[in-house]
Amino acid sequence: MSKNTSGPLKGIKVLELGTLIAGPFCARMLAEFGAEVIKIESPDGGDPIRKWRVLKDGTSLWWSVQSRNKKSLTLNMKHAQGREIARKLALEADIIIENYRPGVLEKWDLGYQQLKAVDPSTIMVRLSGFGQTGPMKDLPGFGAIGESMGGLRYVSGHADRPPVRVGVSIGDSVAALHGVIGAMMALRHRDATGGKLKGEGQMVDVALYESVFNLMESLVPEFDHAGVVRERTGGSLPGIVPSNTYTTKDGENIVIAGNGDAIFKRLVLAMGRIDLAGNPELERNDGRVKHTQMIDDAIQAWCDTQTIASALEVLKAADVPAGKIYSVRDMMSDPQFLAREMFEQHQFADGTPVKLPAISPKLSATPGHTKWLGPTLGQHNDEVLLSLGYSPDAIAAMKQDGVL
Structure with missing residues (x-):
């Protein structure tokens, strides 16, 4: 065309x-x-x-x-x-x-x-x-x-x-x-x-x-129906677990969105946490929400053993959505940005x-x-x-x- x-x-x-x-x-x-x-x-x-x-x-x-x-x-x-x-x-x-x-x-x-x-x-x-x-x-x-x-x-x-x-x-x-x-x-x-x-x-x-x-998603019905006021939660996405920002051992920040049920299982298996993969309480998002801190701590502990490059390589192989937080310097040399002109x-x-x-x-x-x-x-x-x-x-x- x-x-x-x-x-x-x-x-x-x-x-x-x-x-x-x-x-x-x-x-x-x-x-x-x-x-x-x-x-x-x-x-x-x-x-x-x-x-x-x-x-x-x-x-x-x-x-x-x-x-x-x-x-x-x-x-x-x-x-x-x-x-x-x-x-x-x-x-x-x-x-x-x-x-x-x-x-x-x-x-x-x-x-x-x-x-x-x-x-x-x-x-x-x-x-x-x-x-x-x-x-x-x-x-x-x-x-x-x-x-x-x-x-x-x-x-x-x-x-x-x-x-x-x-x-x-x-x-x-x-x-x-x-x-x-x-x-x-x-x-x-x-x-x-x-x-x-x-x-x-x-x-x-x-x-x-x-x-x-x-842009504020479910803010109104959550308050009107359930009395919930959405509060500040840092890098996490409340009620959707896990989706947060973590730090690798070389000091880089990485966003990992493992909140899909099948994605979560692939994530924890890639981390070597068979115990989490086999936990029935964590099979669905509503169950994982109850254990948010435990799951985030486990992911951060894994990130503590990884560089940004190795973490991204492992997560890519496991088909888990993840990405480094880019500065403009990162963007200007990134193959995806360049390929998309x-x-x-x-x-x-x-x-x-x-x-x-x-x-x-x-x-x-x-x-x-x-x-x-x-x-x-x-x-x-x-x-x-x-x-x-x-x-x-x-x-x-x-x-x-x-x-x-």
Whole structure:
């Protein structure tokens, strides 16, 4: 099958009105699969993520990934003409993505209802801390707050210590993925009801805390029906035994998931623990749960005799799911990552090489494609404005007047 690298979203226009993580990550995925994404940035420095974490020549390395394939248009949204241009782009777009506090777009005449009144096919993805309704809708809500309120932080870490965070902005990223899913479903519905000209658009209301809450498995029915509050349990998976993190004699961390009944038997036999393999109380998960500590201690005692390499070799031969906990250094040289082409080689404008993470998921016929790295601030001003019908003289005047 031949591959079409223009992407499955070729012809879809997206307007990104947002900064930092959730909204831009949502738009990034659409851009990676062929959508034309125009990102509006403030002329005064642009998206703050341009200055986050590790910088190269004053610009974040994160920016090269988060804004790849996007077009940067600077607009002063305090200026009437800036808001007018944004409105034109919004009414042209198939999808609008925004992550301002509720009410901000309405002040700019860019709210969902305001646009829908002109174009009923408008699709707007709105990402915010607490959603567009409810008593907390006007409060600031970053991913860390969403992770806390949505339940993730409460169950993360060890029981005798305060909750910990995941080492990345998982709340924002999970919300972004919900935004992508919602956008695709809304686009499908619009196309099924008449397309861009006649179809029915809708608002996709994504709250960060609800996106995290959506991941929390059986949390609610366990509490409602059985009064169980899931607590922090370190590296283990409560109620599913054994599934934990152990340490080998060379100081490496290994995750061993021997929680399937047949898998557990293969695991303990590979460890030389025939006594555990023959114990009828341990044949099923509900029986093993009662002996969690004993089983974990036995696995750790075995790991104390193994290097990471020997442990993985034994467990692989026994068909037991296990894996080393990888750092990025491990990933960059790992045969699986390399075989799956999970790194892309690019270069900055000055010719300096840089690797980026490859695009996921992998589509067999219309895979994602990196066309360019994150743009310089306002790099596409002229291109976008000329496409809207503004003349070079008008664009020059807007630059003079502080619109761009």
